[in-house]
Amino acid sequence: xxxxxxxxxxxxxxVDLSDTHVFPGPALLGVLDTHxxxxxxxxxxxxxxxxxxxxxxxxxxxxxxxxxxxxxxxxGPTITLIGGVHGDEHEGALTLHRLAQELTPAxxxxxxxxVPALNNGGIATGERALPMTGEDLDLCFPGTLHGTLGExxxxxxxxxxxxxxxxxxxxxxxGHRLQFAASAAVRSVGVRNCSGDPASEAAMIAFGAxxxxxxxxxxxxxxLQAAVEAAGKAYVQxxxxxxxxxxxxxxxxxxxxxxxxxxxxxxxKEEVQxxxxxxxxxxxxxxxxxxxxxxxxxxxxxxxxxIWLGDTLACLxxxxxxxxxxxRIAVPRNGVLLALHHGGPVRAGELIGILxxxxxx
Numbered sequence: 001x002x003x004x005x006x007x008x009x010x011x012x013x014x015v016d017l018s019d020t021h022v023f024p025g026p027a028l029l030g031v032l033d034t035h036x037x038x039x040x041x042x043x044x045x046x047x048x049x050x051x052x053x054x055x056x057x058x059x060x061x062x063x064x065x066x067x068x069x070x071x072x073x074x075x076g077p078t079i080t081l082i083g084g085v086h087g088d089e090h091e092g093a094l095t096l097h098r099l100a101q102e103l104t105p106a107x108x109x110x111x112x113x114x115v116p117a118l119n120n121g122g123i124a125t126g127e128r129a130l131p132m133t134g135e136d137l138d139l140c141f142p143g144t145l146h147g148t149l150g151e152x153x154x155x156x157x158x159x160x161x162x163x164x165x166x167x168x169x170x171x172x173x174x175g176h177r178l179q180f181a182a183s184a185a186v187r188s189v190g191v192r193n194c195s196g197d198p199a200s201e202a203a204m205i206a207f208g209a210x211x212x213x214x215x216x217x218x219x220x221x222x223x224l225q226a227a228v229e230a231a232g233k234a235y236v237q238x239x240x241x242x243x244x245x246x247x248x249x250x251x252x253x254x255x256x257x258x259x260x261x262x263x264x265x266x267x268x269k270e271e272v273q274x275x276x277x278x279x280x281x282x283x284x285x286x287x288x289x290x291x292x293x294x295x296x297x298x299x300x301x302x303x304x305x306x307i308w309l310g311d312t313l314a315c316l317x318x319x320x321x322x323x324x325x326x327x328r329i330a331v332p333r334n335g336v337l338l339a340l341h342h343g344g345p346v347r348a349g350e351l352i353g354i355l356x357x358x359x360x361x
Contacts, residue, residue: 017048040069044105054149068100068114076110080165087122091240092171095254110267113161141227167234174242180339181304182253183211183239199234206264207257208275215282243342280356289353291346293327307331
């Protein structure tokens with residue numbers, strides 16, 4: 001007697017396709033051999049890589065960007081989640097790696113495209129830029145087919161993983177140099193009479209970070225946010241701590257925030273976890289403070305604090321002049337300290353602080 005086999009539903013699939021669809025070695029020489037080892041159009045969960053061949057002084061190599069696709073059997077939007085645009089920003093990478101492990105196709109309505117660490121090589125080496133070329137990936141979008149490695153990576157991510165999405169959630173932090181008060185942000189100030197994109201702002205508020213921030217609109221092409229919004233997609237950016245590490249508190253804000261955005265967008269059929277969020281606005285370049293001289297930073301406030309005109313924000317100390325007075329940096333306006341230099345040596349002209357005004361929604 002022939003026994004019937006058990007039918008496996010595609011929504012139950014959780015497969016690792018990292019090493020499938022690999023072309024023979026001699027063929028991986030040019031940009032046309034770029035490929036993904038997974039197919040986001042298929043239902044189920046797939047773990048794989050976006051593979052980009054390149055050559056350097058050591059010979060032929062592959063840049064292998066980890067990607068997870070989770071497509072449920074129920075209809076819904078496509079959302080792309082990206083972390084680790086810079087290699088010194090760890091919070092997003094850890095949050096999205098866990099999210100890719102925990103979410104199941106049965107829970108997803110629509111499709112999730114998850115890139116835990118866009119600059120995976122930079123995170124591995126502790127470098128902010130792409131280590132193979134020294135490029136800032138946030139200046140490479142929307143990328144080109146026959147450009148630098150960073151531009152090629154940006155182009156493939158943009159065409160394959162961003163263009164299909166209705167919303168892009170970009171998890172960032174202050175990196176080695178800055179420490180942010182935990183925030184979700186849109187870059188809308190100065191666009192459409194400061195109203196920005198309503199879909200982006202609604203998703204930012206749903207994220208539910210302790211601070212919801214309207215940042216100035218990007219000055220031009222090159223950055224991920226400008227490319228995403230030029231393509232007509234909603235965009236939300238987080239700034240979750242910094243200092244080159246991460247805290248349990250920042251990871252929890254990121255975890256709940258991601259889930260809240262997915263709930264708001266209808267990808268997860270659960271209620272948004274309502275959390276109090278202070279609305280802040282950074283209106284123009286005068287809210288960004290730069291060091292007038294070099295020195296060792298002595299902070300007098302911390303991110304998230306209310307600050308007052310004339311108070312001391314920080315001092316810059318020249319240790320070569322023991323008798324010299326520290327250079328005092330006064331607070332230029334009443335407001336909230338959104339971000340502050342993490343500490344240590346500061347170069348003249350370096351960004352050391354970002355101020356914000358508290359506003360009504």
